[in-house]
Amino acid sequence: MPNPKINDLIVGYRQKRGMNNIGRRNAYPKLMDALGKGECLIIMIDQDTQAKGVFVDFFGHKAYTPTGAARLAMESQSPVLPMFMRRLPNNQHRFTILPPIPWKDTGSEATDLLENTKEYTKVIESVIREDPEQWVWMHERWKTTPADVELFLKRKREKEMALTIEKSV
Numbered sequence: 527m528p529n530p531k532i533n534d535l536i537v538g539y540r541q542k543r544g545m546n547n548i549g550r551r552n553a554y555p556k557l558m559d560a561l562g563k564g565e566c567l568i569i570m571i572d573q574d575t576q577a578k579g580v581f582v583d584f585f586g587h588k589a590y591t592p593t594g595a596a597r598l599a600m601e602s603q604s605p606v607l608p609m610f611m612r613r614l615p616n617n618q619h620r621f622t623i624l625p626p627i628p629w630k631d632t633g634s635e636a637t638d639l640l641e642n643t644k645e646y647t648k649v650i651e652s653v654i655r656e657d658p659e660q661w662v663w664m665h666e667r668w669k670t671t672p673a674d675v676e677l678f679l680k681r682k683r684e685k686e687m688a689l690t691i692e693k694s695v
Contacts, residue, residue, distance in 0.1 A: 590670035
């Protein structure tokens with residue numbers, strides 16, 4: 527989390543329950559290692575982050591969605607099981623684990639990442655539709671637009687070209 531106090535609070539709660547929190551920096555090898563040991567990962571893909579992602583439909587709007595869960599599933603051959611927690615009227619919580627989402631193998635890595643991320647997002651949307659008041663709506667889920675990504679890529683290409691020219695001079 528960007529706010530260190532909130533991050534420490536959340537990580538502290540997780541650690542009290544025996545969870546190992548893996549931060550975003552250089553996380554992929556650690557995540558693959560955890561899967562290789564048969565550990566369970568909890569990955570939240572219902573937020574607009576700066577991670578590598580694709581645009582998928584989410585409540586009728588294109589939402590930039592991380593592809594990390596799909597990549598991990600693809601490269602580790604691990605199943606993806608949707609998990610959700612709901613607050614009950616008595617202020618207790620119910621944790622639900624759904625059956626694995628079947629992997630869609632199209633033969634194309636880019637298409638596999640897109641199609642499987644779409645499938646994961648459909649499940650998330652269906653669960654949110656059951657209890658929309660339970661989802662954390664306060665973050666800007668649709669803040670990144672296709673134009674934002676195109677501008678980022680354009681600037682990145684320009685920067686790389688400038689570096690190439692600078693090196694050749």
